[in-house]
Amino acid sequence: MQLTGAQALIKSLEQEGVDTIFGLPGGAILPVYDPLIDSSIRHILVRHEQGAGHMAEGYALATGRPGVAMVTSGPGATNIVTPIGNAHMDSTPLVVITGQVATGSIGTDAFQECDITGITMGITKHNFLIQSAQEIPRAVAAAFHLATTGRPGPVLIDVPKDVTQSMMEWWYPVTIDEYDLPGYRPEVPLDDRAVAAAVALINEAERPVLYVGGGTLKSRAAKELLAFAERTAMPVVTTLMARGAFPDSHPQHLGMPGMHGMYSAVTAIQRCDLLISLGARFDDRVTGKIAAFAPDAKIIHVDIDRAEFNKVRQVDVALQSNVAVALTALDAGGAMPRNLDVWWKTIRGWQEAFPLVYDEPASDGLLRPQHVIEAIAAKAAPGTIVAAGVGQHQMWASQFWKFEEPGTWVNSGGAGTMGFGVPAAIGAKVGRPDRTVWCIDGDGCFQMTAQELTTARSEGIPIKVAILNNAYLGMVRQWQEMFYEERYSEVYLSADLPDYVKWAEAMGCVGLRARTLQEMHDAIDQANAINDVPVVIDFRTDAAEKVFPMVASGASNDDIMVHPSQRSAQ
Amino acid sequence: MSPEPFLGDVAHTPVRHHILSVLVENKAGVLARIAGLFARRGFNIYSLAVAPAESHARFSRVTIVVDAESAPLEQIMGQLDKLVNVVEINDLAPVDAVERELLLATIETDVANRTSLLDTLANAGAAIIDVDPGAVTVMLAGTPSACDALERALEEFARVELHRTGRVALPRLGRAATA
Numbered sequence: 001m002q003l004t005g006a007q008a009l010i011k012s013l014e015q016e017g018v019d020t021i022f023g024l025p026g027g028a029i030l031p032v033y034d035p036l037i038d039s040s041i042r043h044i045l046v047r048h049e050q051g052a053g054h055m056a057e058g059y060a061l062a063t064g065r066p067g068v069a070m071v072t073s074g075p076g077a078t079n080i081v082t083p084i085g086n087a088h089m090d091s092t093p094l095v096v097i098t099g100q101v102a103t104g105s106i107g108t109d110a111f112q113e114c115d116i117t118g119i120t121m122g123i124t125k126h127n128f129l130i131q132s133a134q135e136i137p138r139a140v141a142a143a144f145h146l147a148t149t150g151r152p153g154p155v156l157i158d159v160p161k162d163v164t165q166s167m168m169e170w171w172y173p174v175t176i177d178e179y180d181l182p183g184y185r186p187e188v189p190l191d192d193r194a195v196a197a198a199v200a201l202i203n204e205a206e207r208p209v210l211y212v213g214g215g216t217l218k219s220r221a222a223k224e225l226l227a228f229a230e231r232t233a234m235p236v237v238t239t240l241m242a243r244g245a246f247p248d249s250h251p252q253h254l255g256m257p258g259m260h261g262m263y264s265a266v267t268a269i270q271r272c273d274l275l276i277s278l279g280a281r282f283d284d285r286v287t288g289k290i291a292a293f294a295p296d297a298k299i300i301h302v303d304i305d306r307a308e309f310n311k312v313r314q315v316d317v318a319l320q321s322n323v324a325v326a327l328t329a330l331d332a333g334g335a336m337p338r339n340l341d342v343w344w345k346t347i348r349g350w351q352e353a354f355p356l357v358y359d360e361p362a363s364d365g366l367l368r369p370q371h372v373i374e375a376i377a378a379k380a381a382p383g384t385i386v387a388a389g390v391g392q393h394q395m396w397a398s399q400f401w402k403f404e405e406p407g408t409w410v411n412s413g414g415a416g417t418m419g420f421g422v423p424a425a426i427g428a429k430v431g432r433p434d435r436t437v438w439c440i441d442g443d444g445c446f447q448m449t450a451q452e453l454t455t456a457r458s459e460g461i462p463i464k465v466a467i468l469n470n471a472y473l474g475m476v477r478q479w480q481e482m483f484y485e486e487r488y489s490e491v492y493l494s495a496d497l498p499d500y501v502k503w504a505e506a507m508g509c510v511g512l513r514a515r516t517l518q519e520m521h522d523a524i525d526q527a528n529a530i531n532d533v534p535v536v537i538d539f540r541t542d543a544a545e546k547v548f549p550m551v552a553s554g555a556s557n558d559d560i561m562v563h564p565s566q567r568s569a570q
Numbered sequence: 571m572s573p574e575p576f577l578g579d580v581a582h583t584p585v586r587h588h589i590l591s592v593l594v595e596n597k598a599g600v601l602a603r604i605a606g607l608f609a610r611r612g613f614n615i616y617s618l619a620v621a622p623a624e625s626h627a628r629f630s631r632v633t634i635v636v637d638a639e640s641a642p643l644e645q646i647m648g649q650l651d652k653l654v655n656v657v658e659i660n661d662l663a664p665v666d667a668v669e670r671e672l673l674l675a676t677i678e679t680d681v682a683n684r685t686s687l688l689d690t691l692a693n694a695g696a697a698i699i700d701v702d703p704g705a706v707t708v709m710l711a712g713t714p715s716a717c718d719a720l721e722r723a724l725e726e727f728a729r730v731e732l733h734r735t736g737r738v739a740l741p742r743l744g745r746a747a748t749a
Contacts (some may be wrong), residue, residue, distance in 0.1 A: 121603055121611050126654040129598065146654065183595060183657035307648030 003131030003156075006031040006164040009097070010039050011097075012140035015172050020044060020059065020430055022052040026072025027112055029501045042432060046460050049076050051423040052453040053083020057092050058427025060136035061410045062385055062435075064220065066093035066147045067427060073099045074112030078119065082417060085123040087154040089242060089414025091218055094148040094154035095140075100161040103131065117158050119241015125153030130160065132169035141172065142179040150186025150217055151305040170562040186304070187318050188320050190329055198276075198300045198317045199333040205274035207343045208234045211257070214241030214413065215303060215547075220245065221324035222406050225278065225431025228327045233340050235347055237265040239280055241413040244403040254347065254357075258286040260395040260547050263354035266463075266557050268347055269294050274337070275367075276300045282312035283414065292556035299440040302326040326352030356399055357563050359544070366522055366542035369393060369468040373400045376438060376466055379524050385410060385428050389421035392474035395547045397440040407432070419448030425463045426456050436464070436528075443469040443493055443500075450503065456534045464527050465536045470543040471495035478546045495540060504536035513538045586639040587616055589662040589669065589739045590647070591634040593623055595655040603653050604632060611649055614640040617736030619671075629657065633738045662739050671737040672711045672718040678728035680704070687727055694720040705730060 003011065009032055013021070024043045025033045036043055049071045056067025071080050077098040087094045101110040117127045126146050128139045136159070143155040173179055202208065222245050229236050229252055229500075236246045237257045246253050255262035257269055257530040269275060275297040280286070287293040287418040290312060301308070301315040302323055319326050319475075358370040364527040373396055373499055386401050387410040388394040394411055403409050410428050412420040425439035446467050456463055473491040480488050504511030512528055514537055527535040548563040561570055588723050594600045601620060614637035622633040636646055640656050647659055673696075679687060691698065691708055694716065700707035710720050721732060 117599065118602065121599070121606050125652075181654060184654050241698060305648075305652070307645065309644070309648070310642065311645055311648075 001170040003170045004031065004035070004164065005136055005159070005168055006167055007035045008133060008136045008170060009140065009159065009164060010035045010041065011170070012137045012172065013041060013068065014039060015137075016140065016144045016205040017065075022046055022059070022070070022427065023070035024049055024076065025288030026076045026099065028073035028101055028161045029070060029076070029097070029159070029164075030072075031100070031161060032070065032097070032159070044426075044455060045425070046455050047451040049079035049450070050082055050419070051449055051455065052416075053080040053094070053096065054086070054420050054423035054449065055430070055452070056094050056096070057087050057090075057420075058084055058387060058410050058424030059353050059431040060087075060092050060094060060425070060427075062407050062428035063431035064407065065093055065431070066094050066144060068097070071099070072098040072112065073101055073116070074114045076112075076301055077114055077116040080183070081119060081123070084120055084154045084156065086412050086415040086417045086420065088123040090412065091152050091214060092154065093152040094146050096154060096156045098158050099164075100129070100158045100160040103106055103160045103386075105161065117156065120156050124156050125151075125155070125343060127156040127158065129158045130163050133163050133166045134161070136168065136176065137170075137172045138180060145176065145179055145181070146184065150184075151215075151329050185517035187322070190321050190325060191319070194317055194319045195326075195329045195333050196550060198319055198330060199335045200299055201317060202232070202276070202330070202335040202337055206340070207272045208232075208274040208337050208340075209268050209272040210234050210236045210277060211243050211269065211275050211277045211280050212236060212238045212242045213280025216241065216242055216245045216323045217279075217406050219279060219304070219325075220406070221278070221322070221327060224324045224327040224331075226250075228331055231331065232335065232337055233274075233344075234337060235268055235344070237261070237269065239283070239286055240398055240411065241414075242280070243398055243409040243411075244406045247404045248402040249404060254351070256398055258283075259288070259551050260399065260549065261286075261552075262356060262399075263549050263560060263562055264309055264347055264350040266549065266551065266560050267350050269297070270557050271346070272297050274298050274300065276302070278302050278327070279304070281308050283393040284356060287312065288551045288555055288557040292558060297426075309523075311480050332496060335509050354549070354562050354566055356552050356566060359565075361517060363517060367483070367514065367517070367539055369470065369539070369541040369545055370396050370400050370476070372466065372468060372520060372539045372541065373397055373440060375520055376440070376524055377401050379528055380438065381436045383408065383424075384438060385432060387411065387428055387437065387439045387484035388419045389441045390416045391440075391442045391445065392478060392545075393440050393442040393445075394470040394549050395475075397418050399547075401440075401460050418445045421445055422449050422463075423452045425465070426452055426461050429456075429463050439462045439463060439465045441465055441467050442471045442474060443467055443471065444493070446500070447493075447498070451507070453504065453507040453509050455537065462531055463534050465534065467500055467536065467538050468541045469495055469500065469538050470541045470545070472543045474543065475547070477543065481546070482550075483552070500536060500538035504534075509534040509536050511536050511538070513540070515540045586637060586736040587662065587664060588636050588643050588738070589667055590634045590635060590636055590639045590650070590651065591662055591739060592656060592661040594632055595630055595654055596622065596630045597655060600630070601632070602657045603655060604634070604650070606671050607649055607653060607737060611639060611645075613614040613637070615645050616694040619669075619738050620662075620739075621738075631738075632734070635737060660741070662741060665740040666742050668742050669714055669737045669739040670711060671714055671717055671733065673712075674699075674707060675724055675732040676705055676707045676730040677724060678705050678730060683727060690720075690723045691729075694723065696720055
């Protein structure tokens with residue numbers, strides 16, 4: 001069967017089970033948009049290519065399936081660089097297709113030409129510049145294989161216009177050998193000696209902690225984690241990338257560690273004698289000053305990526321594995337720490353002394369952002385998916401929302417990409433239309449990508465957006481207040497400019513505003529009652545609220561700053 | 571038993587240097603991927619040589635001498651191994667490898683210096699591969715230390731140009747390389 005390269009590309013995506021492409025056409029990718037009309041694949045037309053990338057990420061994080069985005073060459077391609085970098089930092093499976101100028105024009109500074117494979121070399125797991133139409137099926141199959149196996153990540157396919165316009169004889173690779181990836185070995189057999197060594201360390205431990213990272217979710221290991229944690233009675237912490245991997249309601253769960261982590265989670269790591277890292281990478285936002293991190297702990301590091309071992313912290317046992325496979329092996333090996341009663345008693349003491357708190361909501365005056373999140377959570381349907389931007393609101397969402405299952409927390413971790421929230425929420429809703437999707441956003445973040453609510457309205461994607469509008473770039477303001485003697489530099493945004501209600505309405509959404517507690521409850525109820533169009537609520541919150549606990553940048557986790565009301569107890 | 575091991579070329583390579591013999595797919599951009607990885611991770615390359623591997627047009631052999639003080643070797647190899655086009659990495663510790671490189675140099679000559687230049691070349695085992703009335707081009711294929719020695723010896727002559735290829739290496743016979 002003879003097909004054009006463009007037809008072969010769409011057919012290849014169909015072969016991979018793609019149901020949705022987030023994209024925006026342009027000159028170089030034009031040929032591919034023609035056969036798309038006849039395809040079963042849904043295309044979501046975004047308003048900016050960055051939106052396409054973050055939507056694809058949101059889709060992937062909510063479903064566990066790779067997100068797919070398609071854009072044109074030049075500025076189309078560079079506009080999606082930020083989502084690609086974001087997905088690379090968070091190991092999110094993404095396949096991004098970019099149009100490219102015709103092969104004969106490459107290197108001539110042609111119109112809308114840019115070297116996108118060169119630009120994204122360092123922020124993709126791999127990328128391809130296709131040279132002939134005949135290669136398209138192999139590249140697409142290989143891209144999906146690379147994006148979703150081993151340590152997942154973004155893969156980019158750059159397709160020159162003449163390649164999509166030329167003819168090829170249709171074929172599709174059946175076996176992995178046909179992918180032509182002789183250097184790619186994502187899975188390695190489990191090292192029995194490492195498992196035995198890990199079991200031996202666990203069996204001696206008196207103060208162990210399970211340090212659960214995003215790799216646990218990528219490994220789909222929540223079930224194995226729950227079984228292992230319950231059998232061994234060990235305390236669990238879940239990093240920002242792992243929220244939902246272990247139920248927040250579980251009594252063994254201490255919450256999130258790190259710069260804005262729970263006091264008990266941070267301190268349990270500092271005092272533990274064995275830290276079992278499950279798909280975490282000792283990020284600086286978790287470790288604080290690395291030389292002072294978990295000083296008494298032996299380290300068992302489970303990771304599918306061997307380059308993570310000893311990168312930041314010297315490990316005692318490295319177990320290169322998928323987390324689910326490793327936990328099953330540790331279970332089979334009979335891993336069982338000593339009696340943990342004393343350890344738990346100590347931890348419970350920390351939990352009692354330093355719970356997560358914020359000042360009482362004032363009945364007049366501005367809303368407490370933490371209270372807004374708790375109110376939304378209290379009224380949310382079970383299984384609601386929460387997306388966030390980056391900053392104070394993100395930390396509060398992670399702290400105050402109770403996550404019970406994988407795929408319910410969609411956020412930008414490693415890269416910290418402001419503006420991630422709205423498009424990621426849209427992508428999550430497309431992937432999980434059965435779920436309610438809330439975007440907890442800041443006013444700064446919202447202004448970066450809000451135009452995608454037009455996409456949401458026109459494509460019938462009814463997400464709900466809560467803007468915690470404190471009129472500031474809040475996290476930067478917090479740092480300036482605490483570390484720059486309250487010298488506020490370029491952080492004020494205004495609560496009224498833009499008018500978020502009018503803006504939402506202009507994009508075909510329902511716009512609501514809440515200034516008082518009563519208005520807050522009413523607005524949330526009203527938003528919950530609307531299920532056909534997107535809703536945006538402008539919550540007027542207090543800019544003086546800061547995220548606590550906090551470990552200052554570069555400080556030891558021992559020097560954690562608790563909420564001012566708890567300082568005397570510390 | 572075996573003869574005294576030949577270790578003449580070992581001393582040259584400081585311990586912090588490691589030789590990575592890397593088999594890569596012969597695809598466009600592979601060298602950029604490797605160079606980019608080293609640049610963004612802050613790994614230092616001491617020298618680098620690339621050529622098609624054996625008879626396969628499909629693969630190339632990249633010999634990278636890395637500065638293992640700029641980053642732990644384990645980290646360099648782990649990150650390198652993640653490049654999809656990298657097929658195989660052999661870590662050749664200097665003591666476990668035989669290394670050679672090629673030096674080419676063009677030297678100005680005249681009646682006054684010709685004899686001493688010829689002596690220098692003879693001592694180094696270097697050959698003259700091109701001649702014109704005012705200059706010669708010489709070649710040495712030897713150990714890195716032999717090339718170093720010749721380079722130093724040639725400093726007393728009027729050097730027009732001197733190029734070195736960077737070294738290539740194979741495991742010393744009887745010693746296993748570690749993958």
